Amino acid sequence: MVLQCNNFEVIDLGVMVPAQKILDTAVEIGADAIGLSGLITPSLDEMVNVASEMQRRGFQIPLLVGGATTSRAHTAVKVDGKYDGPVVWVKDASRSVPTLAALLSDSQRPQLMADVKADYDSLRERHAAKHDRPMITVRQARDNRTPIDWDGYEPAAPKEPGIHVLSGYDLAELRDYIDWQPFFNAWEMKGKFPDILHNPATGEAARALYDDAQAMLDRLIAERWLTANAVFGFFPASAVGDDIEVYVDESRSEVLTTLHNLRQQGEHRDGVPNRSLGDFVAPRETGLADHVGAFAVTAGLGAADRITAFKQANDDYSAIMLEALADRLAEAFAERLHQRVRTEFWGHAPDEELDNVALIAEKYHGIRPAPGYPACPDHTEKQTLWQLLDVEAATGIELTESMAMWPGAAVSGWYFSHPQAQYFVVGRLARDQVVDYAERKGWTLAEAERWLSPNLGYDPDD
Secondary structure, three states, X not given: OHHHHOOOOOOOOOOOOOHHHHHHHHHHHOOOOEEEEOOXXXXXXXXXXXXXXXXXXXXXXXXXXXXXOOOHHHHHHHHHHHOOXXXXXXXXXXXXXXXXXXXXXXXXXXXXXXXXXXXHHHHHHHHHHHOOOOEOOHHHHHHOOOOOOOOOOOXXXXXXXXXXXEOOOOHHHHHOOOOOHHHHHHXXXXXXXXXXXXXXOOHHHHHHHHHHHHHXXXXXXXXXXXXXXXXXXXXXXXXXXXXXXXXXXXXXXXXXXXXXXXXXXXXXXXXXXXXXXXXXXXXXXXXXXXXXXXXXXXXXXXXXXXXXXXXHOOOHHHHHHHHHHHHHHHHHHHHHHHHHHHHXXXXXXXXXXXXXXXXXXXXXXXXXXXXXXXXXXXXXXXXXXXXXXXXXHHHOXXXXXXXXXXXXXXXXXXXXXXXXXXXXXXXXXOHHHHXXXXXXXXXXXXXXXXXXXXXXXXXXXX
């Protein structure tokens, strides 16, 4: 939209587009540049693939890289080296116009690429230095696991065990749980909500945007533009090493599936554990009847058709607004459902009384980490979640081969109830843990390195 408003012709191929289609279309129309946007970490590898294919096919036009999961460092280290043509990371939409204008200008391009090269060389040097930072073996990391005293602990049993489906959830209720900060971030408006509404420099534009959002929320709720569905469940479980065994029933005699977890391997200062999600479920040898939960929610059903209609009417503003609100409602649904899980369905925090500010600040007990995010960076664990809950049949949320959820306004993850459970970043992984993880998953090492590539603390080619 930003490029089009500045007189660039943009051919939008949509989402989850194969490299061949991107490059074939670029050749067919004589494109001056190719832009790639990535939403989830598997798209990072696909960007490397596109760059490699551009090199193989003899392209020379600029490649622009952007999106939520991308970074200057990833572009410099992983993408730039695969393609001899110009490769530029674009921080946000506002930078796309001057960047592309410079790339297409014979007079401006040399200076831009000289600046980019100097920046990328520096980033590659810093990245190489990261590999020199101390790491410990996976065995040492496991010896330094989260110190939880299981003696005398009584895991909370779910008040409503099994799998539950919520269809057509009340959007008006979810509205009260929206976190507005990411909404303004999505529109590239800087400032903290609600202060941004009163900032002398940005307040007028921010208030206008916020008022438009409220007006559209009124309409989409009243006219039922969107449908919100959820599925969630609770399962008997025990930790076995870093992994979590999920059982068929409370007899715990038959394993239904296994949740595979990774562990921090950075060398920490004394007293700081190397965490894994498996630390927060009672080990099998304790004999404790612990549980784990799973969920998937969406507020995006119906959004695609409405967004298409807005675009066909040349109303890009409303299309982007609806997409942003659907995302916010999905996150609000995840927040509200977790609250109800803690207080009602699982009930491990029945007396909790937190307002929306406290919920956003994660002041509650228990966590809901999502596969593909820092505490469990392996996106393929979504496949296990989908099988456990039969997510697509229950909610209509599809899982693509790259592990993206469709519609995009969706959230999924696990529930942990232990009061010491906390969010953390797995970070860099050493080869010994990746080898061990591949064996536990039934993968080849190459498969593990592909799915875990953003977290590798070593070069697989070394």
